[in-house]
Amino acid sequence: MFTKTSWIKLPRNVVVGHDVLGDVRDVVADTHLRGRPLVVTSPTPKEVAAADIVAQYEAAGTDPGLVEVDTASFDAVERVIDAAEAAEVAYLIGVGGGKAIDIAKMASDRCDLGFVSVPTAASHDGIVSGRGSVPEGDTRHSVAADPPVAVVADTGVLADAPWELTTAGCADIISNYTAVKDWRLANRLKNVEYSEYAAALAEMTAELLVESADSVRPGLEEAAWMVVKALVSSGVAMSIAGSSRPASGAEHLVSHQLDRIAPGKALHGHQVGVAAIVTEYLHSGERGDWRAVRDALDAIDAPTTAAALGIDDDELLEALTTAHEIRDRYTILGNGLSEAAAREAVAKTGVV
Numbered sequence: 456m457f458t459k460t461s462w463i464k465l466p467r468n469v470v471v472g473h474d475v476l477g478d479v480r481d482v483v484a485d486t487h488l489r490g491r492p493l494v495v496t497s498p499t500p501k502e503v504a505a506a507d508i509v510a511q512y513e514a515a516g517t518d519p520g521l522v523e524v525d526t527a528s529f530d531a532v533e534r535v536i537d538a539a540e541a542a543e544v545a546y547l548i549g550v551g552g553g554k555a556i557d558i559a560k561m562a563s564d565r566c567d568l569g570f571v572s573v574p575t576a577a578s579h580d581g582i583v584s585g586r587g588s589v590p591e592g593d594t595r596h597s598v599a600a601d602p603p604v605a606v607v608a609d610t611g612v613l614a615d616a617p618w619e620l621t622t623a624g625c626a627d628i629i630s631n632y633t634a635v636k637d638w639r640l641a642n643r644l645k646n647v648e649y650s651e652y653a654a655a656l657a658e659m660t661a662e663l664l665v666e667s668a669d670s671v672r673p674g675l676e677e678a679a680w681m682v683v684k685a686l687v688s689s690g691v692a693m694s695i696a697g698s699s700r701p702a703s704g705a706e707h708l709v710s711h712q713l714d715r716i717a718p719g720k721a722l723h724g725h726q727v728g729v730a731a732i733v734t735e736y737l738h739s740g741e742r743g744d745w746r747a748v749r750d751a752l753d754a755i756d757a758p759t760t761a762a763a764l765g766i767d768d769d770e771l772l773e774a775l776t777t778a779h780e781i782r783d784r785y786t787i788l789g790n791g792l793s794e795a796a797a798r799e800a801v802a803k804t805g806v807v
């Protein structure tokens with residue numbers, strides 16, 4: 456008997472382009488969302504974009520709420536929920552990098568309110584995804600959360616953001632290669648549910664970005680356009696899969712572990728990129744594709760060594776040998792990488 460069910464949650468409007476920040480109200484008006492919003496942002500994105508959005512609503516006679524968050528934490532999510540309930544807002548607008556967007560996404564999921572995503576950095580593929588990532592206890596990885604109803608990504612804002620934020624987004628996409636290899640491995644070895652559509656979309660997204668690497672240069676709106684399109688596409692792959700599997704494998708486990716061992720030292724995307732060089736080596740050996748992963752990262756100015764991340768060699772080795780413990784997600788790390796094997800992998804790939 457056929458018993459499969461798949462529920463794919465996607466945004467209704469995804470608007471990417473020049474000067475679209477000024478269209479937030481119009482984009483929202485084209486959805487079912489009505490009434491007063493709560494704008495959730497963090498310090499820099501507030502100046503770069505959130506203040507403008509607040510002004511748009513004020514000019515139209517609506518007084519939006521505003522909450523500023525500093526760190527990605529459950530306290531921050533609770534504070535946003537309290538603000539949303541106190542102000543009786545109708546929906547939330549997350550304005551910023553992964554931190555502000557995920558806090559707003561998780562708070563709106565908890566309050567059962569619509570959510571609009573306004574990225575100010577092309578730094579991660581959670582812009583569109585049905586996943587939220589806020590540390591809780593020892594958990595750093597994402598959990599299911601309703602995706603945004605609408606996304607407004609202004610390529611001018613994204614191109615003006617610091618270049619390393621864009622290279623972090625590119626590295627988050629390049630890590631799809633190893634994430635999909637881990638997913639296929641888990642499907643073969645552990646019968647983990649697998650979607651060829653989601654895997655193919657995640658791989659193709661990485662492929663298209665790598666092929667365009669020459670055009671991904673600082674300050675260019677065209678480059679911001681290409682990267683944000685890739686981030687959207689990767690988020691859609693996660694929605695099709697109903698999990699972060701197409702975009703998160705062993706390289707993400709290592710990054711999550713680094714967030715615990717060496718917090719705040721490097722950007723999420725940069726950490727997963729460096730870890731992907733090592734996990735690609737583990738998948739395909741010395742003669743395998745790890746050089747292609749390293750060269751793709753290098754081509755877009757993303758770090759390729761622990762030193763470039765600002766992470767000590769020992770911190771990376773600890774992350775590599777303990778990453779398998781943090782989540783029920785089978786990957787090439789299996790039941791754990793031995794210290795000797797980890798040392799060999801980082802030495803052979805030049806990561807350390």
Ligand SMILES: NC(=O)C1=CN([C@@H]2O[C@H](COP(=O)(O)OP(=O)(O)OC[C@H]3O[C@@H](n4cnc5c(N)ncnc54)[C@H](OP(=O)(O)O)[C@@H]3O)[C@@H](O)[C@H]2O)C=CC1
Pocket residue numbers: 497498499500503527551552553554555557575576578579580581582584585586587588597612615616617620623627722723724
């Ligand atoms: N939900 C999902 O599916 C996914 C979630 N993630 C999560 O996203 C997070 C990583 O996102 P990331 O964006 O790197 O982290 P942050 O949101 O912390 O942003 C990184 C830095 O960029 C700054 N910033 C943002 N926009 C601008 C701008 N326009 N100009 C100048 N500075 C700017 C922020 O400033 P300020 O400090 O003022 O905020 C912050 O200092 C991780 O927590 C990761 O787990 C990653 C991938 C997928």
Ligand SMILES: O=C(CO)COP(=O)(O)O
Pocket residue numbers: 580581586588595596597598627699702703707708
């Ligand atoms: O960062 C992500 C995809 O790029 C989300 O993955 P996690 O589920 O590992 O947090």
Ligand SMILES: [Zn+2]
Pocket residue numbers: 579580627702703707723724727
């Ligand atoms: Zn990621």
